[in-house]
Amino acid sequence: MQRRIALVDVNNFYVSCERVFRPDLEGKPIVVLSNNDGCVVARSAEVKALGVPMGLPWFQMKELAREHRILAFSSNYTLYGDLSSRVMAVLGQFAPDQEVYSIDESFLDFTRQPHLDLTATGQTIRQRVKQWVGVPVSVGIGSTKTLAKLANHVAKKRADWNGVCDLDTLPGSDIDALLASIEVREVWGVGRKTAMKLAEQGIRSVADLRAANPHRLRERYSVVMERTVRELQGESCIDLEEDAPPRQQIIASRSFGAPVWTEAELAESLRAYMGRAAEKLRRQHGVAGRVGVWLETNRHRLQDAQYHPSATLPLPAPSDDTAVLTKAAMTVLHHLYRDGYRYVKAGVMLLELGERNVEQGQLFADAPSATDPLRTALMATLDRVNARWGKGTLGIGSAGLRQPRRWAMKRGTMTPAYTTNWDDLAIVRA
DNA sequence: TCTGGGGTCCTAGGACCC
């Protein structure tokens, strides 16, 4: 049976979020910056029109920003996360099956409603999300997830389609012409490297890729590429994942606000990161069997000595205890640390994740067991206090208590937490 | 002199996504 899948996403998501509570920003050139105000991670249409690419370092475009009065915002993930759940809730009302694919994208499966007019439905979706949440979305429809993604791209490019494109309503000849006009790089799963390799074979447009032999491409690339080609040809190979599968790893890392040199400072930052990673782990009722740490110097500074070590350490027994996990991270750090490098980033990783309740106690382990009731109560308290009073209020050891914290990130221009903090509620004046 | 072969598990690294 022919599937009918829609991919709905929010246009310039972070920028659109900032505009919800600042309507005066409508029509003005805006960017949202990554942590540490490092790179551009979202651009308004006005900024895209100026040719600013995704990921451009902010310091490299300050001149342009002055010239064109571009406004920059530090990213406000609390706000984006909250608006994201609202958008997803509204979208979920339209189709029986929904996969929340990312913070701003959702697949909807309409296969079970074969007679529904999806172009009209797409327009209704756009209106309702705009009215109820305040952000603009685009809708792409096709018979596979890959085609729906492509249709979504098309919906944004063709102003006359008003934000909705259903490939299955187009005559075959129109689709051929359309796909021939789109670069293969736009296909979901084809990145920069793959696009270059494909070009060597003369495959440049989406039409070229669709016409390729999936078997042949599998030999030169991988099963992923084979699936992509089949999906372009209309054969559905990637299913909707309605329930998010449990995470296989948890990462917490940050670039530092200023470079650090000492093991003590690295240790302090890693303790803070592990606090957050362990909290995430407990939220999904998981335990970790292995802990990883990595360090980075600045790869862009060619004059600097480079050192990018990483290592992992298995735990004697799987655990969700911040103290146990932190201790392991400190062991790894001590093993990795070398004097004399200008470190700019570090991170921790929780690996070999398992479910907490199926965890077996280990007979002769001297480490606190993951099911020790006292530790469990302590960790639950830690999570509650931090949820109520803000991240990092309570930590293990000296996680972030010493001043000054050179490694702490810089955020120059963050907007208030309009929707999640009473003190930041927008005030309406009559 | 002549030095197997196949399977499995693990890890590192690459490529991709948002």
Place this chain on the structure above:
DNA sequence: TCTGGGGTCCTAGGACCC
């Protein structure tokens, strides 16, 4: 001076076993 963070999947290659 200033260059994000958090994920997934796949492959190649080494270690190890019989």
